[in-house]
Amino acid sequence: MSCVLVVGGGGREHALAWVLSRSRHIDRLLVAPGNPGTATCDGAENVAISAGDIAGLVALCRRESVALAVIGPEDPLAAGIVDALAAAGVAAFGPGAACARLEASKAHCKQFLIDNRIPTAAAEVFGDPDAASAHLAARPDVPVVKASGLAAGKGVIVPDTREEAAAAIRDMLVERRFGSAGEQILLEERLFGREVSVLAFCDGERFAVLPPAQDHKRLLVGDEGPNTGGMGAFTPSPVMDDRLIEQIGREIISPTLAALRASGTPYRGLLYAGLMITEVGPKVIEFNCRFGDPETQAVLPLLRSDLFEIMVACATGSLSDVSVDWAPVASVGIVMASARYPTAAGEPVRIFGLDAAAEAGCVVFHAGTGIIDGAIHATGGRVLTVTATGPDVAAAAGRAYRGVAAIGFEGAQHRADIGLSRAGVPA
Ligand code: AMP
Ligand code: GLY
Numbered sequence: 001m002s003c004v005l006v007v008g009g010g011g012r013e014h015a016l017a018w019v020l021s022r023s024r025h026i027d028r029l030l031v032a033p034g035n036p037g038t039a040t041c042d043g044a045e046n047v048a049i050s051a052g053d054i055a056g057l058v059a060l061c062r063r064e065s066v067a068l069a070v071i072g073p074e075d076p077l078a079a080g081i082v083d084a085l086a087a088a089g090v091a092a093f094g095p096g097a098a099c100a101r102l103e104a105s106k107a108h109c110k111q112f113l114i115d116n117r118i119p120t121a122a123a124e125v126f127g128d129p130d131a132a133s134a135h136l137a138a139r140p141d142v143p144v145v146k147a148s149g150l151a152a153g154k155g156v157i158v159p160d161t162r163e164e165a166a167a168a169i170r171d172m173l174v175e176r177r178f179g180s181a182g183e184q185i186l187l188e189e190r191l192f193g194r195e196v197s198v199l200a201f202c203d204g205e206r207f208a209v210l211p212p213a214q215d216h217k218r219l220l221v222g223d224e225g226p227n228t229g230g231m232g233a234f235t236p237s238p239v240m241d242d243r244l245i246e247q248i249g250r251e252i253i254s255p256t257l258a259a260l261r262a263s264g265t266p267y268r269g270l271l272y273a274g275l276m277i278t279e280v281g282p283k284v285i286e287f288n289c290r291f292g293d294p295e296t297q298a299v300l301p302l303l304r305s306d307l308f309e310i311m312v313a314c315a316t317g318s319l320s321d322v323s324v325d326w327a328p329v330a331s332v333g334i335v336m337a338s339a340r341y342p343t344a345a346g347e348p349v350r351i352f353g354l355d356a357a358a359e360a361g362c363v364v365f366h367a368g369t370g371i372i373d374g375a376i377h378a379t380g381g382r383v384l385t386v387t388a389t390g391p392d393v394a395a396a397a398g399r400a401y402r403g404v405a406a407i408g409f410e411g412a413q414h415r416a417d418i419g420l421s422r423a424g425v426p427a
Contacts, residue, residue: 001027003064004308007051007081008072009033011335011367011385012293016070016307017041018363019300023308030064032057036376037366054081061090068093068312071269074150074290078104082269093311095289098265102287107148107184113284116259118252120284121276123188129173135187136165144188147172149181153217153229154342158190191276191283194239198248198273199292199299201310203319204266207253208310211302211326212240213295219342221417228342229382232418233298234332234393239277248275248282256287268314297365297385298333302326332396332419333387334404338368338380339411345380346411348372353407362388362403378409393419 004026006017014037021029021041031038034046049056051073058081061069069085071077071094080097094100102109113120125148126132136143145168147155155178157168165187172182197215200207213235219225252273260267272288291300300307304325313322340346348370357364368381378384386403390396397419404414 001025002067002308003028003030005030005032005057005061005064005066005069006034006038006072007032007057007069007076009035009038009051009367010072010293011365011382012291012296013072014038014041014365014367015297015300015385015387016072016291017044018365019303019307020070023306025306025308028064030060030066032060035366036369036371037364051076052079054079054084057081058084058088058090061085062088066090068308068315070094070311072290074100074103074288077269077289078150091312091315093315094269095267096265099260099267099269100289103289104150105148106146106186106286109287110186112259116255118255118259118284119281121189121191123186125184125186126173127184129169132169132173132185132187133166136162136169139187141190144186144190145169145172146186146188147178147182148184148186149178151178151181154178154227155181156227191278191285193276193278195285196237196239196244196275196277196282197292197295198245198253198275199295200249200253200271200273201314201319201324202253202257202267202269202271203314203317204261204268205257205317206319207249207257207271208319208324209245209249209253210299211235212237212245213292213299214239215292215295216415216418219413219415221415226342228337230292230294230335231337231415232332232334232385233292233295234330234397234419235299235302236330236393244277244282248273252282252284266317268317293367294333294335294382294385297387298331301363301387301389302329302331327389329389329391330393330396330419331387331389332393332400333365333385334400334414334418335382336384336386336404336407336409337382337413338378338409339413341381341413348377348379349410351376351378351383351407351409356406357386357403360402360406361399362386364403364407378412383409383412
């Protein structure tokens with residue numbers, strides 16, 4: 001029996017801990033820092049070490065003889081936590097810093113894609129605002145403006161007019177709205193088509209694709225309002241079929257893994273490819289080097305195989321030795337966010353109805369929650385993901401929305417159309 005550490009404290013990490021707690025190989029599950037939800041998983045305990053404290057996490061793993069550390073968020077991956085754990089003899093699920101740069105630097109990712117002839121949008125990199133503005137004035141189209149560094153999913157502006165593009169350039173390179181993440185920007189050809197994500201377990205050489213899920217990034221019904229970390233997700237996605245998944249594997253995932261392996265930094269962990277299906281085929285918009293949030297909360301409950309076995313196989317290059325089997329049903333995860341999300345946190349407010357949601361057949365994953373005077377409170381940001389499964393997406397959504405209706409906290413926001421509209425899908 002093994003002790004496993006999950007690093008992170010959001011809804012994604014609660015889902016990871018919840019699924020791992022069902023593994024027949026695990027008798028102890030540490031979550032750092034975790035949240036009130038992770039503390040309730042079988043055999044789990046929260047440890048008050050932040051996801052950014054790499055030295056503290058390495059010491060914890062050694063002290064507790066952790067057999068596998070599962071890294072949720074991108075920041076510690078980019079900061080090299082997996083390399084630090086490897087140096088201390090601790091196995092980890094997640095890529096090393098060299099691979100995690102694919103997410104942490106969009107400029108690096110673009111160069112990697114171009115060097116390896118992996119389809120992507122054309123882009124130019126700028127650090128100087130005058131050079132970027134001159135380039136904008138000279139080109140015939142209106143490009144997408146992207147901060148190169150990690151900006152919590154908010155560093156991409158898709159302008160409709162040249163003026164908006166010019167303002168975004170100023171915002172990033174002059175006003176430094178994204179700090180050092182926006183020291184370099186990309187001006188990128190705008191792609192048109194259907195947007196999809198493909199997530200795959202990778203062992204450095206082979207990969208196994210997860211059931212395709214569709215995220216809803218905008219705050220409001222009908223894909224209106226500001227971009228968020230994600231307001232809900234459902235699977236199966238109506239825009240994906242087996243042929244497209246096979247094509248994406250062949251044209252994008254395989255060459256990516258082959259190139260990283262050839263350069264001596266094999267990708268081991270979860271690769272998340274954000275793609276646009278254009279008229280000339282799938283093209284990469286971005287790579288993330290970790291599970292998606294809230295995609296994970298919707299998809300992972302469908303895993304029938306042992307997640308620990310899969311993760312160890314990824315870490316040791318033996319994915320072909322394990323089965324990766326999914327229940328052939330639908331799943332919907334609906335995010336409930338605090339009143340002022342995505343702009344501010346606000347005061348903590350008490351959450352009611354969590355037990356009633358569970359009785360309605362939902363699994364409720366925690367993110368921005370805390371215990372105050374013995375009661376669970378919403379403490380800001382994305383607070384909960386209410387997840388339910390069913391024979392089809394409509395049935396799963398119906399059940400998940402009954403769970404949402406059972407839960408109350410002051411100012412709670414959610415989208416009423418997760419899994420119910422076909423937003424973004426051409427009629
Ligand atoms: P990213 O953080 O790179 O995934 O970008 C956030 C969102 O901006 C994506 O999910 C797309 O909807 C949009 N986006 C990014 N790059 C492009 C592009 N080249 N063309 C069109 N839309 C894009
Ligand atoms: N849901 C999008 C992400 O995790 O990046």
